[in-house]
Amino acid sequence: MLPATDGGILKMTPIIELKHIGKSFIVKRGIFSEKREVKILDDVNLAVEEGEVLALVGESGCGKTTTAKIIAGIHKPTKGEFLYRGKNVWKMNKEEFVRYRRAVQLIHQDPYASLNPTMRVFDTIKAPLLRHKIVEKKKVYDKVLELLEMVDLNPPEEYAFKYPHQLSGGERQRVTIARALTVGPEFIVADEPVSMLDVSIRLSIIELLKDLREKMGVGFLFVTHDLAMAKYFALEGKTAVMYLGKVVEYGNTRDVIDNPLHPYTQVLLKAIPEADPEVTRKKEMPKLRSLDVPSFLNLPTGCRFHTRCPLYMEGLCNKKEPKLREVSSTRKVSCWLYHDEEGNVKEGVLKGVV
Amino acid sequence: MSELHKILKIENLNVVYKTRRGDVKAVRNVNLDLIKGETLAVMGESGSGKTTLAMTILRLLPDAARVLTGKVIYSNNGKEVDLLKLDDNAMRKFRWKEIAMVFQAAQNAFNPLITIWEHVKDTYRDHGIKVSKNEMLSKVEKLMEFVQLDSKRVLNSYPHELSGGMKQRTLIALALLLDPKVLILDEPTTALDILTQRNILELLKSIKKNLSLSMILISHDLAIAAELADRIVTFYAGAMVELGNVNDIFYDPKHPYTQGLIRSVPTVSKEKQLYSIPGSPPDLVNLPDGCKFAPRCKFVAEKCRKEEPRLDYVKEGHYVACYRWRDIENDSDN
Numbered sequence: 131m132l133p134a135t136d137g138g139i140l141k142m143t144p145i146i147e148l149k150h151i152g153k154s155f156i157v158k159r160g161i162f163s164e165k166r167e168v169k170i171l172d173d174v175n176l177a178v179e180e181g182e183v184l185a186l187v188g189e190s191g192c193g194k195t196t197t198a199k200i201i202a203g204i205h206k207p208t209k210g211e212f213l214y215r216g217k218n219v220w221k222m223n224k225e226e227f228v229r230y231r232r233a234v235q236l237i238h239q240d241p242y243a244s245l246n247p248t249m250r251v252f253d254t255i256k257a258p259l260l261r262h263k264i265v266e267k268k269k270v271y272d273k274v275l276e277l278l279e280m281v282d283l284n285p286p287e288e289y290a291f292k293y294p295h296q297l298s299g300g301e302r303q304r305v306t307i308a309r310a311l312t313v314g315p316e317f318i319v320a321d322e323p324v325s326m327l328d329v330s331i332r333l334s335i336i337e338l339l340k341d342l343r344e345k346m347g348v349g350f351l352f353v354t355h356d357l358a359m360a361k362y363f364a365l366e367g368k369t370a371v372m373y374l375g376k377v378v379e380y381g382n383t384r385d386v387i388d389n390p391l392h393p394y395t396q397v398l399l400k401a402i403p404e405a406d407p408e409v410t411r412k413k414e415m416p417k418l419r420s421l422d423v424p425s426f427l428n429l430p431t432g433c434r435f436h437t438r439c440p441l442y443m444e445g446l447c448n449k450k451e452p453k454l455r456e457v458s459s460t461r462k463v464s465c466w467l468y469h470d471e472e473g474n475v476k477e478g479v480l481k482g483v484v
Numbered sequence: 485m486s487e488l489h490k491i492l493k494i495e496n497l498n499v500v501y502k503t504r505r506g507d508v509k510a511v512r513n514v515n516l517d518l519i520k521g522e523t524l525a526v527m528g529e530s531g532s533g534k535t536t537l538a539m540t541i542l543r544l545l546p547d548a549a550r551v552l553t554g555k556v557i558y559s560n561n562g563k564e565v566d567l568l569k570l571d572d573n574a575m576r577k578f579r580w581k582e583i584a585m586v587f588q589a590a591q592n593a594f595n596p597l598i599t600i601w602e603h604v605k606d607t608y609r610d611h612g613i614k615v616s617k618n619e620m621l622s623k624v625e626k627l628m629e630f631v632q633l634d635s636k637r638v639l640n641s642y643p644h645e646l647s648g649g650m651k652q653r654t655l656i657a658l659a660l661l662l663d664p665k666v667l668i669l670d671e672p673t674t675a676l677d678i679l680t681q682r683n684i685l686e687l688l689k690s691i692k693k694n695l696s697l698s699m700i701l702i703s704h705d706l707a708i709a710a711e712l713a714d715r716i717v718t719f720y721a722g723a724m725v726e727l728g729n730v731n732d733i734f735y736d737p738k739h740p741y742t743q744g745l746i747r748s749v750p751t752v753s754k755e756k757q758l759y760s761i762p763g764s765p766p767d768l769v770n771l772p773d774g775c776k777f778a779p780r781c782k783f784v785a786e787k788c789r790k791e792e793p794r795l796d797y798v799k800e801g802h803y804v805a806c807y808r809w810r811d812i813e814n815d816s817d818n
Binding site for chain 2: 358411421
């Protein structure tokens, strides 16, 4: 795609862009209660450039999977715009939508549920190849083998005729990756792709995804609760941290993980146990004001983290909601420690910080 | 180490599950001691036999399981009993009073129809202990305070009214109710959020510090073992492949599988080169001959494929089941 010009400066259109995205679900608890709208995502703004990797981290229930599903085109946002190469996906004509669908592929968390148990590997991979007319019928077999080889399922002739139950978790995840590759994607949404796999298998799948990124220039949204894995996978890319449906911090992965600004990111990093006894036993976590995660049905006023934040400022954090604002050209954070109420970066708060 | 009190001695244990495909060899030739006051982590992947080991100790194996050989000897106050020989009634009284367990997936370990207070009463009754309501109450209130729960609120709640972390803390309090000497923790923090997990870890550390309990920690998560364990045993395909203190295992692992595990897990604090272990674990019905890790091992030699190695002495307290550990050591850049 040709770069668009923006005020005379060359600027690439991001491949994926979320603008003020909101997503609500209607819930009804019990027979007599009223229907209620639950806002899972609120004003989420994110962009991913061509070939870039963005790690989206947060705890369960923070909205990261909902974000992934919006980018994969499974959920339609209730607010805001979701753009693929500058075009609103939900206002595309059919042809454009098909192009988007092919370009953006999803890899699920659970390789046990995402493969049809009655279909052999060959049929699973053949289907999209034929549906999207990627290869002619007589060349399908070779193409399937080529894809299986690409995901290190060797010998491919053998794997092609196995059923999912004959495969291990790691092998199944390789099949789902091969299936995603059938359509030659530009962008892969990987939602906790290794969290259900055994420890010894995880890294090999991560390495495979890294390989695709490096060799084929595929961009990634890597959704995970594992900050160490996020750092490993997205070291050269970006990381966004989510809390209760909002992005609270964004920046280069190394900056965010090594030098977190938002109190939530800081607490998370201090809380994670690490596979290194000396390091992990020295960790000290600041005391949280509360252990309980607030419910989406009853969100806190002001900053959503204020009910738990160790650096809570009475009268400000519980009253006014901070916005995700730049603190430098590469870094954004939503916290009153860094910005004043006019949105200016406070002096002296970024000493030694990118 | 003869003066150390071994509260549990597992001797030559072999457990299989009967299936139509054949016997699943879940635990093979395990000889393992639990020393009084220590936290022993059992590290391994799903199917490595770690949960079967715990279930054997507590005699909670499913019907399809058979203990082929072995003893589980519990020794306390100079008396020794083989738990595998106790009758069901004696075992029921023994369980929870001497050895208690915090089960994996806390949310499923409760009876959803009764309150936590009724769980407390049931625990006393089922294990044949008769105490007054006031005694029960004062004991449980003390424990609730220890696990940082509001006992008034929690005791009157049904399980679904508690959050994941509260359930896990409640489960720990219930496990401690009858003052067990041994506590088995099966994946105590899996499925919990990071901040809740930290809270449970701190709680377990304080249990370790303040109560003279011996703990067996079963976990696939290396970080949890790094955080809590005194000693670690690595399981692979039902057998012990390495045993050592926490620093031996993390900083000087000898078994290629232990090495592979540790090198395949990223950490946030250190940027290190990672290596992945090729292949996948063997089928427990049709185990390969020789070392069960041989098909995935880059140091494999002819001998490895013929005969399964036994635990070899590395140094005081450190053992490894590998023919080639000395060669691997010399090849320091492996």
